[in-house]
Amino acid sequence: GQQLNQSPQSMFIQEGEDVSMNCTSSSIFNTWLWYKQDPGEGPVLLIALYKAGELTSNGRLTAQFGITRKDSFLNISASIPSDVGIYFCAGQRQGAQKLVFGQGTRLTINP
């Protein structure tokens, strides 16, 4: 099935650095979601975006719903060790039951 283009696939950064990742699609979505998954656990919802142009923060995390409705980005400021994990974007169309997932961004932090 369709997948979103999520980049980068992996990131290796120093503690304290800012992080940026994004997802793009060839078609529009009405909802963009960002999840984080730790090893052996299920994905945890970080931020949900419902409106084109919307910019939403959750602590050190900020996400934006692209104005074209075909992309979204997630920024993490001042990274800390517990930010390590895999981040997935997901898009949802109006009235659809299915989510379309990106391939994930694996974040590794060097202390």
Add this chain to the structure above:
Amino acid sequence: DTEVTQTPKHLVMGMTNKKSLKCEQHMGHRAMYWYKQKAKKPPELMFVYSYEKLSINESVPSRFSPECPNSSLLNLHLHALQPEDSALYLCASRDRGNSPLHFGNGTRLTVT
């Protein structure tokens, strides 16, 4: 803590065994999902129940049989699985409209 509870956390089964995975949510969500996730890959949709009725089956082999006894419970019955079915099985639920999906912590299944 997740509000979607899955049991067991780990399961090892032989190819001739019959086992069941269980999922429970008490958020009043009307849609419940089963996903399969392989290592380093995104979750892959298997089934969706909406108002306790099966609404999506993503061409899943019949050795996987879902069941929704009521609006809070979702089961996945397993029979005659193959080693390649080993994966993390995730349950999720959501409310109506464009509300986001909430995942459980999954069952790590190993088929020997």
